Amino acid sequence: MREIQISDADRRWNTPEKAVLVTSVDPEGKPNMIAVGWLMRANMEPPVFAIGINNKSRSGDNIAASGEFAIAVPPVELAQQVMYCGTHSGEEVDKFAETGLTAVSGKIVKAPLVEECLVNLECKVVKTQEIGDHRVFFGEVVASWVSEKEGKPLLIVGEQEGYELVYEEKGFRLGTVKD
Amino acid sequence: MREIQISDADRRWNTPEKAVLVTSVDPEGKPNMIAVGWLMRANMEPPVFAIGINNKSRSGDNIAASGEFAIAVPPVELAQQVMYCGTHSGEEVDKFAETGLTAVSGKIVKAPLVEECLVNLECKVVKTQEIGDHRVFFGEVVASWVSEKEGKPLLIVGEQEGYELVYEEKGFRLGTVKD
Numbered sequence: 001m002r003e004i005q006i007s008d009a010d011r012r013w014n015t016p017e018k019a020v021l022v023t024s025v026d027p028e029g030k031p032n033m034i035a036v037g038w039l040m041r042a043n044m045e046p047p048v049f050a051i052g053i054n055n056k057s058r059s060g061d062n063i064a065a066s067g068e069f070a071i072a073v074p075p076v077e078l079a080q081q082v083m084y085c086g087t088h089s090g091e092e093v094d095k096f097a098e099t100g101l102t103a104v105s106g107k108i109v110k111a112p113l114v115e116e117c118l119v120n121l122e123c124k125v126v127k128t129q130e131i132g133d134h135r136v137f138f139g140e141v142v143a144s145w146v147s148e149k150e151g152k153p154l155l156i157v158g159e160q161e162g163y164e165l166v167y168e169e170k171g172f173r174l175g176t177v178k179d
Numbered sequence: 180m181r182e183i184q185i186s187d188a189d190r191r192w193n194t195p196e197k198a199v200l201v202t203s204v205d206p207e208g209k210p211n212m213i214a215v216g217w218l219m220r221a222n223m224e225p226p227v228f229a230i231g232i233n234n235k236s237r238s239g240d241n242i243a244a245s246g247e248f249a250i251a252v253p254p255v256e257l258a259q260q261v262m263y264c265g266t267h268s269g270e271e272v273d274k275f276a277e278t279g280l281t282a283v284s285g286k287i288v289k290a291p292l293v294e295e296c297l298v299n300l301e302c303k304v305v306k307t308q309e310i311g312d313h314r315v316f317f318g319e320v321v322a323s324w325v326s327e328k329e330g331k332p333l334l335i336v337g338e339q340e341g342y343e344l345v346y347e348e349k350g351f352r353l354g355t356v357k358d
Contacts, residue, residue: 001299001324001327003324004323006226009324012252012297013332016195018192040231042217043311044312050229050231050315052219054223073191115180119191121188126310127308127310131306134222143182145183146181146187147180148180152339161358162341162357162358178357
């Protein structure tokens, strides 16, 4: 073994990673969404997921103020729309209008579901952890939805064999696993 | 969309997931390791990773007491050894002895590196979050190591096309992406 910078170590193993959308609403009820790759299950019962959100993100402010978010799992066909959500700010654009994705009301939280996604999870924030440049929201899943259509979840992919690159921008590579 | 149980929604998208080893030492300095699938990056600078650990796990007690752990990223060839670490308790067995994996001293933390792994990250706990049945440790990476050998990281895989199942036990499926 040899010592190496963390950024170089990362390249050996940081893909594949799921790429999801996280929706939220601002105090006036206006919806926003962001692309999130920092996501993990964090409790079994009740089911809780953790998401890591940049402190500068408007979505983070929405989630902190409302105590709610939804996780929407996109199929690979939405690669370009997810990239748009990850590279633009909700302060400047209406991401639902710009991507054409459809906001649908959930059952419990005000953050919308995304109609075109494979899975949607309504989450209520049960804990928040400030780290440094990011904060981590822990959301208990209070309602779960699945699409009637099957599909392959979108992944952040590396350059290894076996993956299909579907859309690349600004060094971010989105795709899926080859059949 | 239709409403569904979270466990059924999960099956649509909870794989692939990285499967790593997390090492720790008890107060007497005895090393242990556990298989972890709940892992994410949680801060950019400094680099911080979050790991979710069952409250009943001895590794969790070790990490809480020592404030340290190491993340070791296994190649797919270690599927059986990783499964062993995930299905046995360090209270009953010496997992390094039983798996034949090699504990190597790190530079900064007492938790050992695993010689046979692709990447090893020494981490110091900067935050801890109790959730319910799990707790989440946030570890700042204080030293990073890579193997001289390349390899494919081990993944928790589903039943979708494109994945190679290498080892299965008790409903846990370990493998990788097909070339």
